[in-house]
Amino acid sequence: MATVTYAFLCSGVGLALCERLLSQDTERLRLCLACRNMHRAQAARSALLAAHPTAQVDLLQMDTSSIFSVIRAAQEVRLRYDRLDYLYLNAGIMPNPQFDMKAFFKGLFSSNVITMFATAEGILTQRDGVTPDGLGEIFATNLFGHFLLVRELEPMLCHAGRTSQLIWTSSSNAQRSAFSLEDIQHQTGTQPYSSSKYASDLLSLALNTHYNPQGLYSSVICPGFVMTNLTYSILPSFPAFLWTLLMPLFWLIRMFTNTFTLTPFNGAEALFWLFKQKPESLDPYAKYHSLTSGLGNNYTQPRKMDIDLGTSESLYEKLLQLESEVRRKVEEKKKEAQHAHRHLAGSVSS
Template identity: 50%
Template sequence: MENTVLERSIVIFVNVVFSEGVRILSTGWGVLNHINETTPEGLQEIFATNLFGHFVMVRELEDCLGKAQETQIIWTSSQNANSDDFSYTDVQHRNGREPYSSSKYATDVVSVAFNDRLNKKGIYSVTTCPGLVMSNLTLGILPAWVWFLVMPFIFFMRLFVGSLTCSAYNAAEALIYVTKQKCESLNPRIKYCSLCSVLGRPYVGEEKLNIDEKDADDLYNQLETLYQGFKLMYRNSKTITTQGHVTEMRNGFKARSEDELDNEAHNGYQNGIH
């Protein structure tokens, strides 16, 4: 009889915990293996979720930020981020096995790139790490009852691995810390990490980011090219939803001006098309 997914997970966990226990507990190495599917737009799903969607949001809001007062962009990275799992020739991680690690390392790189570009506008970018938190991610590794059984061991391991924050309250420590600091006092090449003592007291640690400026520019330019391609595609495409059905209309819009598209959209809403 074949082993169940649960049995295989437990066997793997037990076999490697003694040889790679600290590394696994501190970074999630080897267990945060996601199925990297493709979005309808043709992007790798984890890349789009963890990185590209955030990049697009910042670029779309850029003109609104940093005007009245200084603005912070705070990225949630991970200690699972590993430069060995990321390639500048495969930023979407189409050909790798650690898409989560790749996307989180890319998050660190993009944070540095944004900070270098936007400081003159009063916009500051910094990255944080929540540590190991009990969430849907961890429940995807092992079921809740197994985590309940090993929790005393995890609390003990905080003597050696401070990133075992476990609760959302402890995990938010770094986020709260950076929001209370003056923007210019934060180092964009430091990842601010939520840590927890063996007694459960949360505190903040620092992890140096060894990111080259040219590499940061390279990734930013690749994402910017992809972003501009999406803007062009959707500018030449009009999507209207009628009674819950989405109809995509591409032909005939390429030669029209933006004013004509706006007028048509307005008239559509006036006529009850939503």
């Protein structure tokens, strides 16, 4: 049987998914953990191999905020493997979060308390940065880097006679109100994270429209409210013991809502569930939610996304245009570097 390769952008939920997949099957799986921090990637690989000594776990350095890093990583993937069956797109950042403490405590005593915890609606904004490539940092990391990776890996993902699957990690914080086609990088707003996640919902639909005939399918999941480093970074100065004190409250809230998955293992439920489905049977308009009952039972439930085909197509066209601009700049920099190298070599020889 041919080796099947799976690629992950490794995080808390991503690592939990790897563990769940290896617990089911170590013979046919070949995992590739893509991470910008190789020390963390090595630690993740060691943990997986400690539990599954015969597993095939490869590492790949990639930073989705860097155009050069994505292109280089994709080239390495094409050299290493001859097929790619699942590509999990879950790299995500939320830098410089601004937490509205007044709105938070006001929300605690309102009927909107559960929605506030689940989506951070009304209490969380961000200040975005700019990458060396001149792109919005959150836009580049959470959306465009993934899009460019998919474009680079088209030859491996699109094959006649078999299917491949893209699985995006979105968020309950993906709000239509935060997104604008006139400002897809959200350079003028205060909710770039929400905008990037809503854009990933739209892009998944567009990718299905363009790639389903070639055997490539795209799906979107929401891990729920999970306690990961991204969650902790929302309140960077929040003492660890206060998070511990809040946990009983979170467990109590879970008795009234199924979106509080809390642990990475639970948050990976929808990712694991999609692994076992036929991609052509999935609904391209649905977001597949990881849910946990008050008694701790995990399950997956599809919920219709607030998206439409027209907007998704418009976003797709804008991303293609941006891709062309980015590739042109990459070629210009490459030529400048080659010219500088030749000039330096000429100076040395003379």
